Amino acid sequence: MxxxxxxxxxxxxxxxxxxxxxxxxxxxxxxxxxxxxxxxxxxxxxxxxxxxxxxxxxxxxxxxxxxxxxxxxxxxxxxxxxxxxTPIDARTMPERWIGSSSSEGNPRLAITQRLGRLRVTGKAWWPGPPGTHDWPSTHEGKIAGPVEITGRTILYGEDENLC
Structure with a gap:
């Protein structure tokens, strides 16, 4: 699909x-x-x-x-x-991941570096089609913890195996 x-x-x-x-x-x-x-x-x-x-x-x-x-x-x-x-720079320098972003009124998602490790923090919600839900809706979530660079992506997990 x-x-x-x-x-x-x-x-x-x-x-x-x-x-x-x-x-x-x-x-x-x-x-x-x-x-x-x-x-x-x-x-x-x-x-x-x-x-x-x-x-x-x-x-x-x-x-x-x-x-x-x-x-x-x-x-x-x-x-x-x-x-x-789009050509991709395959170098996996941690500083290229550092920064923050926001979309559609969501709070910021931030990737920071401390003591040589990257960390992600953020919240998100999806309020549904206009007029059907008020925030906070049932579609919400948050993320906080260390991330690991793997090639062109980063992995986040809630246990030591990033699962």
Whole structure:
């Protein structure tokens, strides 16, 4: 599947930029047969040249892509001919991870370094569609603890095995 709720369950991830082969790259639906049978499964969502997306798996000439935006973003299949992978610096210097970010009104997620170890802290919530939930909703969480760099990702876990 390639949809918002399940996108993060299929690493590894890479960054890609929408190229100029067309005026827009239209997200394709995740319905069975959409890519392999060549059905026209275009959704209303699209990205334009220069937009950056996160991609996970690739199959049959399509990449599962996520475009973060207000309201949570969009996930779906994009034609691989319309994306260019962003080169990645494979060096795993800890200082490249240090910083903080926030999205959609969530509090900040921060990665800090102390005594040579990286640590993550943060909170997040998803209040649901407008008008249906008030914060705090049932979709909330927090994170705090050490992280371990593994290639292009960091691992966090609540026990000594990072599980």
């Amino acid at each position: 390639c949809c918002n709720g399940l996108f993060t369950s299929d690493p590894p991830f890479a960054l890609a930029v929408i190229n100029r082969t067309a005026e827009r790259a239209v997200f394709q639906d995740d319905s069975e047969g959409c890519q392999s049978e060549g059905k026209d499964c275009a959704t209303k969502a699209y990205v334009v040249p220069g937009d950056t997306v996160i991609i996970s798996r690739v199959r049959n000439g399509y990449a599962c892509a996520f475009y973060p935006s207000k309201g949570g973003g969009t996930a779906g299949w994009l034609p691989t001919r319309q994306i260019n992978l």
